[in-house]
Amino acid sequence: MSNRGRTKSDKKNRQILEAAIKLFVGSGYHNTSMDEIAASAGVSKQTIYSHFSNKQELFKSAVQSRRSDFLGAELALDTEAPPRDTLRKFATALLKLLLSEDVVRTRRVCDAEAESHPEVAAAYFSEGPEHTTRMLSAYLKKLHDSGQLTISNPDHAAIQLLYMLTGEAQMRALLNQPVWTDEQVMDYLDSSIEMFMRAYAAQ
Numbered sequence: 001m002s003n004r005g006r007t008k009s010d011k012k013n014r015q016i017l018e019a020a021i022k023l024f025v026g027s028g029y030h031n032t033s034m035d036e037i038a039a040s041a042g043v044s045k046q047t048i049y050s051h052f053s054n055k056q057e058l059f060k061s062a063v064q065s066r067r068s069d070f071l072g073a074e075l076a077l078d079t080e081a082p083p084r085d086t087l088r089k090f091a092t093a094l095l096k097l098l099l100s101e102d103v104v105r106t107r108r109v110c111d112a113e114a115e116s117h118p119e120v121a122a123a124y125f126s127e128g129p130e131h132t133t134r135m136l137s138a139y140l141k142k143l144h145d146s147g148q149l150t151i152s153n154p155d156h157a158a159i160q161l162l163y164m165l166t167g168e169a170q171m172r173a174l175l176n177q178p179v180w181t182d183e184q185v186m187d188y189l190d191s192s193i194e195m196f197m198r199a200y201a202a203q
Contacts, residue, residue: 012043016037016043019041021106025102025105025106028113030113032055034055034058060123064127066097084197087193087196094166095166098166110125134158136158148202150203160196168188
């Protein structure tokens with residue numbers, strides 16, 4: 001396949017994902033049809049099925065693309081940099097993602113669909129929280145192995161840090177309550193990271 005062909009295919013893929021996420025968060029998973037996504041993306045339904053086998057796979061890919069758009073290289077956890085600096089950069093990028101309008105609305109869709117369409121919630125969990133936990137856990141294990149921190153259970157430590165970082169700010173956004181200022185967010189992130197660093201200080 002030529003480079004031009006791959007570029008065109010990538011562009012179509014991107015159009016489909018952008019249309020899908022807008023419709024999913026606007027109308028909900030159940031109320032969004034593949035015909036509507038095709039019309040919004042300006043492609044045929046056959047083109048969608050050439051990229052994605054079904055609506056569930058499309059939803060999962062849309063969530064994954066949104067995560068990648070916001071996080072990207074910012075969440076490339078750098079084992080060469082001081083852990084405090086790396087975790088602060090990680091936390092800032094993560095909150096930026098989780099408090100964005102698209103992600104808040106996507107999370108609400110998943111909450112609403114969790115009982116009738118558990119596969120939707122499972123896709124979100126796999127591509128969002130679970131993926132991030134695995135990535136952070138792998139980074140924390142490297143810190144333990146290098147002696148920078150003492151973390152006997154990186155999975156538990158990753159979960160502890162993630163929920164400490166995101167709990168209040170994300171809950172306010174999900175429940176449409178007044179959100180913290182940027183200064184309040186950063187003050188809270190810094191204090192949480194300091195607490196985490198003290199708890200797992202090298203012994």
